[in-house]
Amino acid sequence: MNIKVIAISFFAATLFFSGCAKKSIEIETPQQTTQQEGASEVEEGSGIKSINEMAEGELSEEQKLELAKKIEAKQKKIYFDFDKYNIRPDQEPRVDYDAKLFNSEEAREFKIKVEGNCDEWGSDEYNYALGLKRAKTVRDALAARGVEPSRMTIISYGESNPVCTEHTRECWAKNRRVEFELIP
Amino acid sequence: MRIGLIFLLIINIFASDLTLEIVKEVGNEPKVAVENSSSQVDPKIDRKFFKLLLGDLKVTSHFNVEENMNLANYDDPVNSAKYKNVAYLLRYELFYDDLGDLNAKAFLYDLKTGKKVIEKIYKISDRARYPFLAHKIVYDLSRALGFDDVEFLKSFVVFAKYISPKKSNIVVSDYTLTYQKSVVSGGLNIFPKWADREQRSFYYTDMNGIKPTLYKVDIYKGTKSKVLSSEGMLVCSDVSEDGEKLLLTMAPDFQPDIYLYNLKNGTLKRLTTYKGIDVNGNFTQNDTKLVFVSDRLGYPNIFMKKIDGYGVQRLIYHGRNNSSCTTYKDYVAYSSRETNNAFGKNTFNIYLASTKSDFIRRLTANGVNIFPRFSNDGETLLYIKEFKNQSGLGVIRLKYNKSYIYPLYVGKIQSIDW
Numbered sequence: 001m002n003i004k005v006i007a008i009s010f011f012a013a014t015l016f017f018s019g020c021a022k023k024s025i026e027i028e029t030p031q032q033t034t035q036q037e038g039a040s041e042v043e044e045g046s047g048i049k050s051i052n053e054m055a056e057g058e059l060s061e062e063q064k065l066e067l068a069k070k071i072e073a074k075q076k077k078i079y080f081d082f083d084k085y086n087i088r089p090d091q092e093p094r095v096d097y098d099a100k101l102f103n104s105e106e107a108r109e110f111k112i113k114v115e116g117n118c119d120e121w122g123s124d125e126y127n128y129a130l131g132l133k134r135a136k137t138v139r140d141a142l143a144a145r146g147v148e149p150s151r152m153t154i155i156s157y158g159e160s161n162p163v164c165t166e167h168t169r170e171c172w173a174k175n176r177r178v179e180f181e182l183i184p
Numbered sequence: 185m186r187i188g189l190i191f192l193l194i195i196n197i198f199a200s201d202l203t204l205e206i207v208k209e210v211g212n213e214p215k216v217a218v219e220n221s222s223s224q225v226d227p228k229i230d231r232k233f234f235k236l237l238l239g240d241l242k243v244t245s246h247f248n249v250e251e252n253m254n255l256a257n258y259d260d261p262v263n264s265a266k267y268k269n270v271a272y273l274l275r276y277e278l279f280y281d282d283l284g285d286l287n288a289k290a291f292l293y294d295l296k297t298g299k300k301v302i303e304k305i306y307k308i309s310d311r312a313r314y315p316f317l318a319h320k321i322v323y324d325l326s327r328a329l330g331f332d333d334v335e336f337l338k339s340f341v342v343f344a345k346y347i348s349p350k351k352s353n354i355v356v357s358d359y360t361l362t363y364q365k366s367v368v369s370g371g372l373n374i375f376p377k378w379a380d381r382e383q384r385s386f387y388y389t390d391m392n393g394i395k396p397t398l399y400k401v402d403i404y405k406g407t408k409s410k411v412l413s414s415e416g417m418l419v420c421s422d423v424s425e426d427g428e429k430l431l432l433t434m435a436p437d438f439q440p441d442i443y444l445y446n447l448k449n450g451t452l453k454r455l456t457t458y459k460g461i462d463v464n465g466n467f468t469q470n471d472t473k474l475v476f477v478s479d480r481l482g483y484p485n486i487f488m489k490k491i492d493g494y495g496v497q498r499l500i501y502h503g504r505n506n507s508s509c510t511t512y513k514d515y516v517a518y519s520s521r522e523t524n525n526a527f528g529k530n531t532f533n534i535y536l537a538s539t540k541s542d543f544i545r546r547l548t549a550n551g552v553n554i555f556p557r558f559s560n561d562g563e564t565l566l567y568i569k570e571f572k573n574q575s576g577l578g579v580i581r582l583k584y585n586k587s588y589i590y591p592l593y594v595g596k597i598q599s600i601d602w
Contacts (some may be wrong), residue, residue: 083483083505113394121521121530124375124555124599125419125433125463126477126484126507129440132416133461136438153394154438156417160372160391160598161349 061184068182071107078138080176082121085133087141095138098180099145110182112147114139116156117163117179119172124158131156138178214271216241217250221258221277225286229314232362233278236315239360240322241274245584246331262293270295272329276321285309288317292325302328315362332583336559336602340383341566342367342376343600352598354388356403359566359602360590361577367403375419375599380427381560386601387411387420387430398432412445412452422466422474422511431455431465431474442476444491455491466511468539475499475509475516475539486518488539500537502544508554512562514539517547519554519567534567536582547580547587557602566602568592 059067076094078087087095102112116135118127135154143149164171218237222230234253241249250270256263258277267273276290291303302325306317319337326334341359346352354368354376368376371392379385385402397413398420412418416435421442423430430445442465444453455474456462461484464477468488475488478496484507486500500506505521515538522531532552536545547556551571558565565580569589576589 124508125421126461128417128419129433129461129463132435132438132440135416139438154416155391155394155396157350157372157391158374158598160346160352160374163349 064184067106068110068184071101071104071110072180072182074101075180078134078178079173080134080178082119082172082176083130085130085137087137095141096145099142099147102142102147102151102180107182110151110184112142112152113181113183114142114152114154115161115179115181116154117161117175117177118159119175120159120162120167121172128156128158131158134176134178213246213248215250215269216247216272216274217252217254217267217270219254219256219273219275221256221275222279223277224280225278229311230278233314233318236318236360236362237274237276237322239588239590240318240337243337243579243581243588244322244326244331244334245581245586246326246329246334247272258289262295262298264295264298267295272301274321274325278317281307286311286314286317288321290321290325292328301325312365313363315358315360319358332563333561335561336564339560339602341600341602342378342383342386343594344374344376344388344598345594346596346598350391354386354401355594359579361592361594364594367401368408377420377423377601379423387423389418389420411447416440419463421464424467424471429467429471431467433463433465442474455489456496464508466509466516468511468516469514473539475511477507477509486516486537499539500535500544503535508556510557511539512558515558515562517556517558517565519556534565534580536565548578553578555597555600557600559602566600568597568600 076097078091078094081088101107114135116131116133118131132154135156139152139154142152162175164174218234220230220234238249238251241247256275258275262273273293273295274290275293276288278286278288281287285307287305287307289305292301294301304324306320308314308317316338323334323337336359339359341357341361342354343357344352344354350372352372352374353366354373355364355366357364368388374389374391376386376388379387379400384404385400387398387400390397390399395413395415396418398411398418399408400411401408414434414436416438417433417440419433421431421433428447430447432443432445433440434443435441439459441454441462442456444455455465456476458478458480461479462476465474466476468475473488473490475486477484478487484505485498486506486509487496488499489496499516500518503520503522506518507521509516509518515536517534517536519532519534522533530552531550532554533549534547534553534556536547537543547565548569551569553567553569556565556567563581563583565582567578569576569578575592577592578587578589580587
């Protein structure tokens with residue numbers, strides 16, 4: 001098969017180059033004549049623009065959402081101790097990381113929803129307030145690291161948004177967290 | 185004689201205080217037997233209905249209930265010889281009328297006098313609401329015998345239950361949670377709270393927008409109207425006696441505090457200013473004070489303050505974690521976490537205290553007992569019990585010092601109001 005293709009190519013190339021060498025001027029002339037005589041530009045239909053047409057380089061809504069999700073996936077969740085809403089020393093580097101991520105060029109245009117979450121060991125209102133205080137501590141920590149406060153909004157989901165539903169200590173520890181959603 | 189009088193007086197004062205243990209002689213209540221005459225209805229409903237009737241009779245605390253299901257034709261004469269040492273006989277029959285509606289006819293028979301105390305026919309068009317037929321029968325017969333009011337049997341419960349992460353529906357049910365009707369669904373809907381004593385409408389928080397929003401739902405019109413919204417969190421914790429004022433937990437500056445919202449003129453007043461957590465405000469002492477949960481001592485505990493004052497008074501001096509409370513007049517019921525365990529099961533017990541005395545009464549003994557709520561007349565307390573892998577609905581008859589547990593098949597409850 002390959003040998004066949006190479007053979008045909010070689011033959012065609014030989015024909016082309018040998019032809020060009022002899023009749024290059026004669027070929028060019030009739031081509032120019034044809035264009036001048038008949039071919040005219042069809043203008044109808046060109047220049048129609050849709051509403052909200054983007055400037056070059058601007059992202060569509062879907063692309064923005066996609067980018068937001070891509071950045072969101074890089075976040076580091078901040079974990080808390082049982083019944084506490086202060087940031088543990090071991091979580092500080094994670095907050096530093098998130099601040100850098102949200103201040104990066106690609107993330108800067110997004111708003112940040114800071115979401116506080118709790119484990120199942122709480123009773124109704126207090127648990128939601130605990131989630132809120134966790135979210136607020138992280139928001140303040142991000143603000144202290146240069147993330148514009150006006151970009152951030154906070155919400156508590158209490159125990160309503162577990163990432164893990166088993167009744168184990170590892171699972172509860174995973175649920176006591178603050179995480180982020182980027183909003184275009 | 186004088187000493188005797190003083191003694192009697194003390195007993196009377198204490199007897200009216202629900203925070204004290206009242207030890208009653210067991211078995212003093214009149215014995216009641218139940219006869220089922222139903223033959224037309226689905227066996228499943230027939231069995232459930234009988235269980236509901238027994239449960240209702242027990243939970244009134246007015247009867248010593250015989251558990252057997254006795255069978256008899258509705259119109260046959262009562263066989264008194266069969267029921268020695270039994271004071272009353274309840275005979276009932278479930279049947280469908282010509283229109284297909286579920287009916288129940290029932291009478292209560294006094295075995296000593298040989299007379300019927302009460303006889304009535306009941307009807308319900310929506311078969312799913314059959315638990316209310318049972319509740320109404322027991323309510324009526326208890327009333328006919330002149331016992332203390334048991335209106336809580338007929339009342340509704342509104343609760344939010346989790347379906348999946350960030351999703352919960354709001355459901356209206358009977359007090360046993362047997363009948364359930366989903367009223368609000370789609371997304372995360374939490375913290376339902378009855379808006380009036382008649383239970384015609386309730387408030388709840390819609391968490392589906394950027395900001396939590398409080399809505400009021402009319403359950404008979406099927407309509408909802410927006411009340412207000414706030415950053416971070418928003419909960420309607422209590423409604424004043426006249427239904428015109430709300431105690432809300434809000435966080436307009438990302439800081440959970442308690443606010444008083446006047447529905448009449450739309451004014452909002454911040455009642456707490458502590459920089460930590462202040463939540464769960466409940467009216468007490470004729471709506472002049474509020475009882476609330478705060479972590480101002482480093483852990484959640486119950487405090488009290490005047491609506492129009494600044495000073496905050498600590499109310500409870502025991503427990504490591506008293507993170508939720510509810511009030512009825514001067515009484516406070518609260519759930520207390522007895523263990524502070526990040527690595528295993530925790531125990532939560534429910535206590536009853538008074539804002540006017542130092543007495544405290546423990547109402548539960550083991551497991552996880554949460555969401556205490558008073559009935560409209562304050563004599564009954566409803567709560568959720570989680571024990572091992574089961575959950576149950578607890579009913580405590582405070583005046584009678586009795587408690588009952590029903591098995592519960594509803595999933596995880598977020599919040600409940602009676």
